[in-house]
Amino acid sequence: MLTVALPKGRIAKETLEIFETIFGDSFKFDDRKLILDTPNFRFLLVRNQDVATYVYHQAADIGVVGLDTLEEQGLDVIRLLDLRRGICKVSIGMKKGEKLDFDKPDLKVASKMVNITKRYFEERAVSVDIIKLYGSIELAPIIGLADMIVDVVETGTTMKQNGLEVVQDIMTSSTYLIANKNSYIAKKDEVLDIYEKINEIIKAEQNV
Incomplete structure (x- = not known):
C-alpha cells in the first residue's frame, strides 16, 4: 500500500x-x-x-x-x-516600460518565493531587500512597496491586467x-x- x-x-x-x-x-x-x-x-x-x-x-x-x-x-x-x-515560469515582473537594472541601489523585491528570489539575486551578486507577501503581489510595484515582484506566471494575463510585464524568467516549473x-x-x-x-x-x- x-x-x-x-x-x-x-x-x-x-x-x-x-x-x-x-x-x-x-x-x-x-x-x-x-x-x-x-x-x-x-x-x-x-x-x-x-x-x-x-x-x-x-x-x-x-x-x-x-x-x-x-x-x-x-x-x-x-x-x-x-x-x-x-508548466509555468517563475518570473520577475515590473511596471510596464520599466527596465531591470541590477546596479540600482536599494532594490526592493516582493514575493512569496523568498528562497528562489534570494538565490537568484545572490548568484548575480545583487543586493536586494526581499519583502514577503502571501497574495496580491502585483500590487507591490504599483503602490511603491517594491521595485519588482517574483511570482509564478502561466499566461502573464494577471500581470498585464495590473499594469506589469515580465522582464526576466528565473526558472521553468x-x-x-x-x-x-x-x-x-x-x-x-x-x-x-x-x-x-x-x-x-x-x-x-x-x-x-
Whole structure:
C-alpha cells in the first residue's frame, strides 16, 4: 500500500486521471473528503505547499508537486519524474516600460518565493531587500512597496491586467512525482512500479 499526497485542484484531478488510465478504475474523492482509500493506494488531498512536507516526514510515500515549490522549500526528497503538467515560469515582473537594472541601489523585491528570489539575486551578486507577501503581489510595484515582484506566471494575463510585464524568467516549473527517501528503500518495488507505469504514459504523450 502506497500513500500518495496530492495538491488540491487541477493537479490532483490530472494525477488521478493518470491512475485511472493505468489501472482502469475510477479514482475520485467523495465530496469534501480528504482521504481516498483504494486496494493499493491511499490518496491524501492536501495544500500544494504541504505536499513535500507530508512526503519528507513519511506521512506519504510519494507525492505530486510543482518544481517551484520544491525549489522554494528545499526539502530532502527524491525527485522521481517530471510529469510535464502544470508548466509555468517563475518570473520577475515590473511596471510596464520599466527596465531591470541590477546596479540600482536599494532594490526592493516582493514575493512569496523568498528562497528562489534570494538565490537568484545572490548568484548575480545583487543586493536586494526581499519583502514577503502571501497574495496580491502585483500590487507591490504599483503602490511603491517594491521595485519588482517574483511570482509564478502561466499566461502573464494577471500581470498585464495590473499594469506589469515580465522582464526576466528565473526558472521553468512543472509538476514532479516525488518520493520519501525511506519509503523508496522500504517500498522500492511498489514505488518503481508506479514510476515506470506513469513514465510510460508521459512518454506516450510526448510521442503523439
